[in-house]
Amino acid sequence: xxxxxxxxxxxxxxxxxxxxxxxxxxxxxxxxxxxxxxxxxxxxxxxxxxxxxxxxxxxxxxxxxxxxxxxxxxxxxxxxxxxxxxxxxxxxxxxxxxxxxxxxxxxxxxxxxxxxxxxxxxxxxxxxxxxxxxxxxxxxxxxxxxxxxxxxxxxxxxxxxxxxxxxxxxxxxxxxxxxxxxxxxxxxxxxxxxxxxxxxxxxxxxxxxxxxxxxxxxxxxxxxxxxxxxxxxxxxxxxxxxxxxxxxxxxxxxxxxxxxxxxxxxxxxxxxxxxxxxxxxxxxxxxxxxxxxxxxxxxxxxxxxxxxxxxxxxxxxxxxxxxxxxxxxxxxxxxxxxxxxxxxxxxxxxxxxxxxxxxxxxxxxxxxxxxxxxxxxxxxxxxxxxxxxxxxxxxxxxxxxxxxxxxxxxxxxxxxxxxxxxxxxxxxxxxxxxxxxxxxxxxxxxxxxxxxxxxxxxxxxxxxxxxxxxxxxxx
Numbered sequence: 001x002x003x004x005x006x007x008x009x010x011x012x013x014x015x016x017x018x019x020x021x022x023x024x025x026x027x028x029x030x031x032x033x034x035x036x037x038x039x040x041x042x043x044x045x046x047x048x049x050x051x052x053x054x055x056x057x058x059x060x061x062x063x064x065x066x067x068x069x070x071x072x073x074x075x076x077x078x079x080x081x082x083x084x085x086x087x088x089x090x091x092x093x094x095x096x097x098x099x100x101x102x103x104x105x106x107x108x109x110x111x112x113x114x115x116x117x118x119x120x121x122x123x124x125x126x127x128x129x130x131x132x133x134x135x136x137x138x139x140x141x142x143x144x145x146x147x148x149x150x151x152x153x154x155x156x157x158x159x160x161x162x163x164x165x166x167x168x169x170x171x172x173x174x175x176x177x178x179x180x181x182x183x184x185x186x187x188x189x190x191x192x193x194x195x196x197x198x199x200x201x202x203x204x205x206x207x208x209x210x211x212x213x214x215x216x217x218x219x220x221x222x223x224x225x226x227x228x229x230x231x232x233x234x235x236x237x238x239x240x241x242x243x244x245x246x247x248x249x250x251x252x253x254x255x256x257x258x259x260x261x262x263x264x265x266x267x268x269x270x271x272x273x274x275x276x277x278x279x280x281x282x283x284x285x286x287x288x289x290x291x292x293x294x295x296x297x298x299x300x301x302x303x304x305x306x307x308x309x310x311x312x313x314x315x316x317x318x319x320x321x322x323x324x325x326x327x328x329x330x331x332x333x334x335x336x337x338x339x340x341x342x343x344x345x346x347x348x349x350x351x352x353x354x355x356x357x358x359x360x361x362x363x364x365x366x367x368x369x370x371x372x373x374x375x376x377x378x379x380x381x382x383x384x385x386x387x388x389x390x391x392x393x394x395x396x397x398x399x400x401x402x403x404x405x406x407x408x409x410x411x412x413x414x415x416x417x418x419x420x421x422x423x424x425x426x427x428x429x430x431x432x433x434x435x436x437x438x439x440x441x442x443x444x445x446x447x448x449x450x451x452x453x454x455x456x457x458x459x460x461x462x463x464x465x466x467x468x469x470x471x472x473x474x475x
Contacts, residue, residue: 034358038074041354045070045347061138061327066347068145069324073351075152076164076316077107078359080352080402084308085364086410088383093298093376094305100360102302103309104353110313111321111349113248117397118315119345122322125189126169127176136179137330141323143472144168144175147465148319151457163401166457168319169193174462178469193399200389201404205412208385212378212413220377226283229296234275237300240384241271244307247391275299297376304383311390312402313349319399320348378417382409404454 046067050059084103088094094102148164148171155162169190176184215232222228245267249260278299321344328344386406393400 038071038354038358041074041351042067042070061135061142065138065142065145065324065327068142068149069320069347070351072145072149072152072168073320073348074355074358075149076319077104077352077355077357080164080312080316081356081360081364084305084312084406085360086406088298088301088305088379089364093301093379096361096364099302099305099364100357102306103360104356106306106309107313107317107353107356108346108349110310110315111317111345111352114310114314114394115317115321115345115349118394118399119318119321119325121189121397122169122172122318122399123325126186126193127172127184127326134330138327139472140175140179140184140469141172141327141330143179143468144171144465145320145323145327147171147175147468148461151461151464155457162457163197163403163454164316164319165399165401165403166197166454167461168323169399170458170461171465172323173458174465175469177462178466196393196398196400197404200393200400201408201411204385204389204405204408205415207388208381208409208412209416211381211384212416215377215381226296230276230279230283233279233296233300234272236380236384237275237303238268238272240300240304240307240387242268243388243391244310247395248310250395271303275303297380301376301380301383304380304387308383308387308390308406311387311394313352315390315394315400316402317345317348317352320351321345324348378413382406382413385409385412401454 046063049063049066081100081103084106085094085099089096089099148167151167151171152162152164155167173185173190218232219225219228242264246260246264249255249263255263279296282296282299324347325344386402386409389405389409390400390402
């Protein structure tokens with residue numbers, strides 16, 4: 001080796017070290033960078049409030065409410081993106097970054113177009129007895145926002161996919177009890193919401209299992225699976241997009257029934273045409289039957305993830321918009337100046353979308369890969385069941401837990417597969433208990449952790465909000 005070649009080799013090594021150092025610095029700085037963007041968003045929301053309400057006596061409460069609402073939106077997006085994206089990422093149908101961008105856009109659209117019905121339920125139904133109390137009501141809701149944001153942020157840091165709806169409802173109830181007594185909470189409405197919390201994950205799990213059974217019967221267990229997929233998968237996409245278009249039209253009040261039906265049919269037709277073209281392209285690529293089927297299932301799977309993002313935005317944006325709307329309505333400075341309606345929904349949607357992009361990766365990985373193994377077929381059934389359930393409850397104006405529903409769908413698929421495997425192995429000798437536990441498809445440790453987080457969320461958020469109210473009285 002000549003001296004010049006040795007010099008070039010040394011230079012290459014030095015450049016490689018510099019490049020590796022730069023990559024390490026960038027990697028270590030990513031969490032700080034994401035946190036900085038989140039803080040800038042919160043500061044921008046508070047600054048906008050000070051500009052609109054400059055000189056008003058309630059300026060401090062409004063600015064604080066805007067900042068805390070922005071923080072809560074970020075926390076919800078970080079915690080709940082797993083509901084929309086985990087099945088698709090876990091099955092390999094879409095990359096993490098592109099999936100996060102897709103869901104973020106759909107979150108904003110769902111918030112602005114279809115977020116009003118659930119927001120009205122939380123605003124007028126849950127704490128109607130505390131409305132009209134002026135600044136006291138505003139302080140109560142500000143405390144509830146702060147308590148819910150603290151609890152959700154803690155759960156996200158611990159990788160526990162708790163329910164943001166449970167957190168917000170519990171915090172509102174706790175703050176109301178501590179501020180105005182038991183009469184502050186509409187207990188029958190709270191009971192109705194709790195019944196929806198119980199029914200919705202069971203419905204999602206059952207629907208996901210039925211969808212998987214139907215998909216296996218019509219597509220994955222057919223002799224020519226690719227040909228069967230070419231027929232049935234566009235129908236699934238058409239049903240999904242038609243449902244989304246119809247419910248979005250219903251949520252946008254004032255449209256005639258004929259218009260709603262026309263938009264639903266147009267959405268179904270567009271989804272069917274898109275799926276047919278994509279599936280034809282995948283088949284033409286001739287990747288082999290197994291890989292081709294996975295690619296074919298990826299087309300409706302990504303569509304279902306987008307619909308789920310819309311559904312989540314339509315339901316969970318109320319967790320931000322309802323408390324913030326009550327705060328703004330309660331202050332004496334309203335005079336037509338306070339942002340109402342879709343502007344409040346837009347703020348919540350943007351906050352959730354930003355939380356998705358900045359902090360959503362860890363929980364997407366955990367839910368999509370650690371609860372039960374997901375292939376494209378199972379992930380598709382989970383996404384369709386989750387999106388249909390959430391859209392249905394959103395259209396009815398009921399605030400449900402999208403985390404409950406999404407994880408319920410994952411559990412439903414896992415338990416269905418265990419039941420099917422036991423039935424097929426019925427003629428074989430019984431396995432030892434240890435071997436049966438080893439073959440469980442639903443990992444019981446994660447199920448216990450998630451159920452425990454669900455059970456303690458409402459009382460923990462309520463207690464935290466009540467403590468914050470009492471501390472505020474002492475200050």
